Amino acid sequence: MxxxxxxxxxxxxxxxxxxxxxxxxxxALSVKEAMLRDWGSWDGDFRAMSKSVCDQLLGLAGDPDDAYVCVPMQGSGSYCVEAMLGTFVPRDGKVLVLANGAYGLRAAETMRYLGRAYTLIDKGDYMPPRGAEVAEALAADPAITHVIVCHCETSSGILNPVAEISEATYAAGRKLLIDSMSAFGAIDLDVTQIRYEAMVSSANKCIEGVPGFGFAIARKAELEGCKGNSHSLVLDLYAQWTNFVKSGQWRYTPPTHVVAAFLEALRLHAIEGGxxxxxxxxxxxxxxxxxxxxxxxxxxxxxxxxxxxxxxxxxxxxxxxxxxxxxxxxxxxxxxxxxxxxxxxxxxxxxxxxxxxxxxxxxxxxxxxxxxxxxxxxxxxxxxxxxxxxxxxxxx
CATH class of the missing domain: 3.90.1150.10 (Aspartate Aminotransferase, domain 1)
Known part of the structure; x- marks a missing residue:
């Protein structure tokens, strides 16, 4: 390349x-080298870096009309999955968890910890969940409000058919959440082609940054209605987003060096052809x-x-x-x-x-x-x- x-x-x-x-x-060496400088987390230069990260990620998601927002979140990918589930699923909601490996099952375990209702389709290690199965499950249980699926289930390597799952979900009047930790940035997830309310990914995956934060790409209109849903002070994506809107800052200490490295990783990603x-x-x-x-x-x-x-x-x-x-x-x-x-x-x-x-x-x-x-x-x-x-x- x-x-x-x-x-x-x-x-x-x-x-x-x-x-x-x-x-x-x-x-890349230049990604490592980007971490050699210290940044002030409240300084205007770092706020500009954070905004650039979010703007570029929205560009990768194909948002044409500012209908989506990007919310970075400190922590590993699992932090972001929990933040997404805790923020977007109301406390009286119910999630259909689609699993075909360890990470789908982790989403189910997260729901158990949250104390919120869920049901599980577990396909084992070999096969993906399919749209027809989702449609059948949603028809059988009108209490289900949301569906969550792993875009790429890395415990097996399966690339799940998120497009047909999205079609089945919205045909039934429900909402889709996507864990795209290991796919976003290399597998197309254009919001104009595949509908979802939110998806989460991580800095240290296909954009080739280093560990330390993840991010949600979320439908703005949906996120605006999520106030009070979260079970957690620090994992509340709604509160994190509104703080960015108000001040341009992360609510709590951000991984400044990781953000600097990620900006360089995004530059290399663009050079390679997105x-x-x-x-x-x-x-x-x-x-x-x-x-x-x-x-x-x-x-x-x-x-x-x-x-x-x-x-x-x-x-x-x-x-x-x-x-x-x-x-x-x-x-x-x-x-x-x-x-x-x-x-x-x-x-x-x-x-x-x-x-x-x-x-x-x-x-x-x-x-x-x-x-x-x-x-x-x-x-x-x-x-x-x-x-x-x-x-x-x-x-x-």
């Missing part, structure tokens, strides 16, 4: 491995890596139709000489930190496609995996037959 230069990539030989995770992820350019690089990263891993004998959890360009889950090999912890350490020694699996049924691991790296780096990942298998004496990377049978049964 024109915005990536090979000599600007991390050098594992100098102790900085590539992070093949769904975030935190490998960042959402389309970033998504194209990640897709090529995935295709090169998946083809190479399959050539080694590894099997992906998902069929190609549902593979996201964000992260890919692989079954662990059946060969008794394969031990994931040893494989992990050998990959780390070669400059690549992979991710453990998060599936409930079979042993697996994950390889991320996002971050400051290109297809040539992904080819090096495959080479490192081949070397690690050889060093461990693993003759075949094929998964257990039982894992494939379980996938076939659950995906039927």
């Amino acid at each position: 024109s915005s990536l230069q090979n000599d600007a990539f991390p050098d594992p030989a100098k102790g900085e491995p590539f992070l093949l995770t769904p975030g935190p992820l490998t960042t 959402v389309a350019g970033r998504g194209a690089r990640y897709t090529k990263n995935r295709d090169v890596m998946v083809a190479g891993m399959r050539a080694l004998g590894f099997e992906t959890l998902l069929k190609d139709r549902w593979l996201s360009p964000i992260i890919v889950t692989f079954f662990c090999p059946a060969d008794p000489k394969f031990v994931f912890t040893e494989f992990y350490e050998r990959m780390k020694d070669k400059g690549f930190i992979i991710y453990p699996g998060k599936l409930t049924v079979v042993d697996s691991f994950r390889v991320g496609c996002i971050g400051w790296m290109d297809a040539a780096i992904m080819a090096r990942v495959v080479k490192a995996a081949a070397e690690a298998l050889a060093e461990m004496g693993v003759a075949s990377a094929a998964p257990p037959a039982a894992a494939l049978a379980e996938r076939a049964k659950l995906a039927a």
Whole structure:
């Protein structure tokens, strides 16, 4: 890509491995360097930085008529999901939680902690929720006011069909909330094409910033009616937004260095071609890596139709000489930190496609995996037959 230069990539030989995770992820040198200056959180320069961040994020969401607002929120992605649920769901509301992995189930757990009503469609690890299922559930339960779905469920790597879920939700007169932590910035979520009341994402995902804050893109008219909904002082998106409108400031101490880094990350994102350019690089990263891993004998959890360009889950090999912890350490020694699996049924691991790296780096990942298998004496990377049978049964 024109915005990536090979000599600007991390050098594992100098102790900085590539992070093949769904975030935190490998960042550009200039993003790191942006954090070398201190900023006053109440100063006009920093207020201008915060406004620029919000304006640019609204641009990525495709808001053509100022119908949406951007609200940054301190904390990790899960903080933002809880803030969204606590702010947009009235205390007497009810949420249909769509889950097909750990993060959908975390949304259900969040609702339990909030003490607000919810019902769950749990599709397991292999399949996405579909619009027809949503329509059926909403028709069966008129008490449901909202639906929440993960745009990309990174515990499995499934890219969920949010467009058809949105259509089903609004056809039934309900409201959609989207957890787009690991997709926004690389997968299109244009508000003129896919309707939602709010979506949340994080600085350290596809825009390639560093951890420390997330943000909500919310329909202004909807947010205006959310006063008093929140269960939390600090996670109240309505209060956070109204404070920005009034003063241009975060209510509580902002992660100033993280915001500075994010502005640089947004600059690089624009140079690369925005959402389309970033998504194209990640897709090529995935295709090169998946083809190479399959050539080694590894099997992906998902069929190609549902593979996201964000992260890919692989079954662990059946060969008794394969031990994931040893494989992990050998990959780390070669400059690549992979991710453990998060599936409930079979042993697996994950390889991320996002971050400051290109297809040539992904080819090096495959080479490192081949070397690690050889060093461990693993003759075949094929998964257990039982894992494939379980996938076939659950995906039927």
